[in-house]
Amino acid sequence: MKKFPYTPLQIAIIIYAWSGIVLLIFDLLTGNISPNPIQDLEQRTGRHAITLLVLSLLCTPIHTIFKWSEPLKRRRALGLYALLYATIHVIIYMDLDYGLAWSSIYENILEKPRLIVGAFAFLLMIPLGITSFDIWKKRLGKNWKRLHQLVYLIVPLVVLHYVWSKKGDLLSLQGEVLKPMIYGLIVVIFLIFRIPPIKKAIASFSSRYLSPRKKQDPQPEQS
Ligand code: HEM
DSSP states (O other): EEEOHHHHHHHHHHHHHHHHHHHHHHHHHHOOSSHHHHHHHHHHHHHHHHHHHHHHHHHHHHHEEEEEEOHHHHHHHHHHHHHHHHHHHHHIIIIIIIITTTTHHHHHHOHHHHHHHHHHHHHHHHHHHHHHHHHHHHHHTTTHHHHHHHHHHHHHHHHHHHHHHEEETTTTTTTSSSHHHHHHHHHHHHHHTTTTHHHHHHHIIIIIISSSSSSOOOOOOOO
């Protein structure tokens, strides 16, 4: 009998990734959309993009803690889905919100620092998406890893763009800042996790207590 070509993790990623577009189309068709539909579309696609991006960061810690190597193979898919939603998010802003009026778009972005940050993050995501394929990995050699470490800059920028887009007070945690702060906290934990001595300590703790009998998997290429 032919083996099923997808693993449960791949199926979960495909379902989650496409659920954003499917629910959006469903809500548009059934009229279940806020009185400000363009803003609603912008917010939903933006949130789906950041969630997929953060999930792609989660893959390495999961591997380090549980010695489960499959998530490392799924980072590319998560990153590309994040780029897809970020692109839809930007197209909605440029086309539906600003009718492709380039000078207004340019002015609007430049006068709002939160949009400059979002645009910078988006521009950085493009080369990562393009070079995420194996052919580029071979061509770029060691530089591929260096380039893909940009994700540790992109994610904090996107979190900043998110926090800044919400009305509220960061210091008193009032208004709509709680959700973006949770993303921020997750990202800070991931970044702390990347500090070599901490990463090493967690890996050795995990080998000793969480997966003591498992031999360490050969480490696939990290981004
Ligand atoms: C040229 C680049 C970008 C532009 C012009 C842009 C524009 C916007 C605008 C106008 C909003 C505010 C919507 C509103 O509440 O009225 C927004 C919010 C948001 N954007 Fe972007 N964005 C850009 C890049 C990105 C990227 C790359 C991501 C993620 C990967 C992203 C994720 C988000 C998120 C999470 C929100 C907040 C959603 C919410 O309020 O729940 N944006 N963006």
